[in-house]
Amino acid sequence: xxxxxxxxxxxxxxxLVREFKDTLAVAALxxxxxxxELFGLVGPDGAGKTTTLRLLSGLxxxxxxxxxxxxxxxxxxAEKIKPKIGYMAQRFSLYGELSVxxxxxxxxxxxxxxxxxxKQRQARLLQFAGLTEFKDRRANDLxxxxxxxxxxxxxxxxxxxxxLLDEPTTGVDPISRREFWDILTELHLSGTxxxxxTPYMDEADRCSMxxxxxxxxxxxxxEPKAIRARIDSDLIELRPDNWDSARKILxxxxxxxxVQTYGETLHVLVDSAERRLPKIEEAxxxxxxxxxxxxxxxxxxxxxxxxxxxxxxx
Amino acid sequence: MSFRHLLAIIRKETQHILRDRSTFILxxxxxxxVLLLMAYALTVDIQHVPIAVLDYDRSQTSRxxxxxxxxxxxxxxxxxxxxxxxxxxxxxRGAIKAAVVIxxxxxxxxQTLRGIPLQVIIDGTEPxxxxxxxxxxxxxxxxxxxxxxxxxxxxxxxxxxxxxxIDLRVRTWYNPSLKARVDLIPGLISIVLGFPALSVAxxxxxxxxxxxxxxxxxxxVGRAELLIGKMIPYILVGxxxxxxxxxxxxxxxxxPFNGNFLLFLFLAALFLFSILSMGIIIGVFIRTQAAALALxxxxxxxxxxxxxxxxxxxxxxxxxxxxxxxxxxxxHFAIITRGIFLLGSGLDVLWPYAVALVGLGLGFVAIAALFxxxxxx
Numbered sequence: 001x002x003x004x005x006x007x008x009x010x011x012x013x014x015x016l017v018r019e020f021k022d023t024l025a026v027a028a029l030x031x032x033x034x035x036x037e038l039f040g041l042v043g044p045d046g047a048g049k050t051t052t053l054r055l056l057s058g059l060x061x062x063x064x065x066x067x068x069x070x071x072x073x074x075x076x077x078a079e080k081i082k083p084k085i086g087y088m089a090q091r092f093s094l095y096g097e098l099s100v101x102x103x104x105x106x107x108x109x110x111x112x113x114x115x116x117x118x119k120q121r122q123a124r125l126l127q128f129a130g131l132t133e134f135k136d137r138r139a140n141d142l143x144x145x146x147x148x149x150x151x152x153x154x155x156x157x158x159x160x161x162x163x164l165l166d167e168p169t170t171g172v173d174p175i176s177r178r179e180f181w182d183i184l185t186e187l188h189l190s191g192t193x194x195x196x197x198t199p200y201m202d203e204a205d206r207c208s209m210x211x212x213x214x215x216x217x218x219x220x221x222x223e224p225k226a227i228r229a230r231i232d233s234d235l236i237e238l239r240p241d242n243w244d245s246a247r248k249i250l251x252x253x254x255x256x257x258x259v260q261t262y263g264e265t266l267h268v269l270v271d272s273a274e275r276r277l278p279k280i281e282e283a284x285x286x287x288x289x290x291x292x293x294x295x296x297x298x299x300x301x302x303x304x305x306x307x308x309x310x311x312x313x314x
Numbered sequence: 315m316s317f318r319h320l321l322a323i324i325r326k327e328t329q330h331i332l333r334d335r336s337t338f339i340l341x342x343x344x345x346x347x348v349l350l351l352m353a354y355a356l357t358v359d360i361q362h363v364p365i366a367v368l369d370y371d372r373s374q375t376s377r378x379x380x381x382x383x384x385x386x387x388x389x390x391x392x393x394x395x396x397x398x399x400x401x402x403x404x405x406x407r408g409a410i411k412a413a414v415v416i417x418x419x420x421x422x423x424x425q426t427l428r429g430i431p432l433q434v435i436i437d438g439t440e441p442x443x444x445x446x447x448x449x450x451x452x453x454x455x456x457x458x459x460x461x462x463x464x465x466x467x468x469x470x471x472x473x474x475x476x477x478x479x480i481d482l483r484v485r486t487w488y489n490p491s492l493k494a495r496v497d498l499i500p501g502l503i504s505i506v507l508g509f510p511a512l513s514v515a516x517x518x519x520x521x522x523x524x525x526x527x528x529x530x531x532x533x534x535v536g537r538a539e540l541l542i543g544k545m546i547p548y549i550l551v552g553x554x555x556x557x558x559x560x561x562x563x564x565x566x567x568x569x570p571f572n573g574n575f576l577l578f579l580f581l582a583a584l585f586l587f588s589i590l591s592m593g594i595i596i597g598v599f600i601r602t603q604a605a606a607l608a609l610x611x612x613x614x615x616x617x618x619x620x621x622x623x624x625x626x627x628x629x630x631x632x633x634x635x636x637x638x639x640x641x642x643x644x645x646h647f648a649i650i651t652r653g654i655f656l657l658g659s660g661l662d663v664l665w666p667y668a669v670a671l672v673g674l675g676l677g678f679v680a681i682a683a684l685f686x687x688x689x690x691x
Contacts, residue, residue: 059528089529093528097329
């Protein structure tokens with residue numbers, strides 16, 4: 001089996017299945033991640049993203065199917081895979097009573113970082129994560145964003161060729177999120193293969209590849225541009241006064257494929273913005289519904305994502 | 315096994331013990347406090363038993379007798395009464411546990427060597443206390459009467475001792491004052507050293523609850539490195555207790571220590587190894603601290619009390635229970651502590667128990683290692 005893995009992509013799963021008591025968390029997953037990709041795993045809650053990442057990290061037994069990670073067979077060589085990956089769990093999972101530096105030191109030892117390099121790598125990662133001045137602070141006393149950066153630093157200490165990150169930016173403020181992604185981009189540029197799950201569509205847009213999971217399966221796997229192109233629609237945005245009836249009216253108009261709500265704003269997916277924009281204006285005028293900001297918008301990952309999920313649900 | 319990984323786990327766990335307040339208290343302070351509490355609460359030394367005396371004689375002799383029996387800490391004279399009905403009243407109210415009735419011719423009969431009229435009434439609802447009062451009274455009465463008799467015999471030019479056909483003298487060895495604490499405390503040590511075992515079970519569950527176990531499992535650390543690295547700091551902490559607790563027992567409770575202290579430390583280390591292995595097993599199977607706590611009490615502390623022979627002699631247990639008792643490290647260590655403290659036993663006598671501790675420990679570790687997998691579910 002391992003012979004098959006040597007020539008396989010750096011991450012490859014074939015009909016990978018993981019069953020819990022009464023649920024199929026991962027159902028026949030076929031995922032391929034090429035070396036050096038920054039692969040974003042998106043999908044609604046419960047789609048199986050966390051289970052997939054845990055499986056690939058060797059933290060769960062495979063129910064059936066097979067997977068290759070870093071040239072090793074996941075079912076039989078999980079311990080050989082572990083030095084090759086940096087895994088970051090969704091929850092903060094470092095030692096709160098230990099300081100930033102002590103956490104880094106602990107993982108340096110467990111990952112067998114060459115003794116001569118430990119100090120230098122720690123210093124560089126602290127710098128990299130912007131934690132140098134907090135190195136003596138206990139991990140419990142760090143802000144959420146700093147904890148995430150420390151966790152990332154700990155997974156990077158052995159310079160793994162593969163990073164598996166489970167929603168690393170969930171619950172982090174926008175500035176920390178941006179900083180975190182700057183670090184990821186740097187790692188991506190330096191050649192690290194990154195598989196990251198995220199609930200944020202703007203983050204998916206920053207990936208080189210995006211995979212959409214639904215009900216334990218990979219529904220789409222393509223470049224962000226290609227995914228957006230799949231939704232063969234134009235996007236029209238508007239802020240109606242009467243949000244609820246506007247939505248109903250818009251859904252009736254010919255050529256309108258989908259209406260998505262974003263707070264007070266409606267996003268209308270149509271076959272052609274040029275043809276449908278006047279029709280929308282006309283329909284709203286006829287019913288005396290006021291509106292602001294009616295305009296065509298470039299289609300984002302978010303609309304594409306919602307549209308794809310809706311198709312799955314129907 | 316990577317020595318580097320092992321050291322890293324040991325260092326991390328030591329930092330955890332020193333910095334996490336609840337762990338620190340549990341492993342370093344609780345054993346001593348629990349020992350103190352239990353030694354006081356569970357002591358069956360009976361002292362200051364209140365009694366009433368109904369003295370019909372009111373002679374010099376009877377007054378001397380009352381002074382004699384109430385001297386010391388054992389019996390306290392609650393009241394001198396004048397009628398039998400008062401006795402019942404006092405017993406029912408619980409004011410006294412026993413009453414002594416001195417007959418009207420007590421002093422006189424003592425002179426004439428006829429039957430000496432003396433009655434003792436005890437509260438049968440507390441048989442131990444009552445029994446103690448009777449034992450004490452008869453002992454004191456015999457001594458008192460013996461003294462008087464010896465004087466009378468002497469008057470007649472006779473040797474009192476020569477008249478006694480049997481000279482039965484019961485002597486208790488090793489615990490001459492028959493104080494329960496003396497044999498209880500060495501046994502209790504084996505219970506309070508269960509706290510490090512509880513703690514190691516909790517720390518594994520803690521790591522699962524806080525997600526750090528997930529992170530650890532994602533690293534190349536070995537299973538044995540993880541389990542052994544977790545045990546070692548708790549063994550060391552347990553040994554700290556092992557040094558401190560006997561000092562407390564000796565200085566505070568005045569327990570004799572007749573054996574070799576280094577031997578005691580060595581055997582305590584073996585005991586800690588085997589009891590911590592039980593803690594590790596619990597930690598391997600249980601995922602939450604609450605459940606680990608409950609199971610530790612069920613598997614470590616309750617059997618520690620009831621099955622290890624500290625309170626209830628193992629010889630009186632049914633065969634199956636006796637086998638279960640032998641599978642508990644506490645049973646062997648209770649024998650070891652009593653042996654070393656009270657008998658001054660050496661390894662020549664205690665070696666089977668040492669072997670049992672090592673065997674049990676290795677068995678438990680093997681079970682733990684067999685079932686501990688680096689998987690989340």
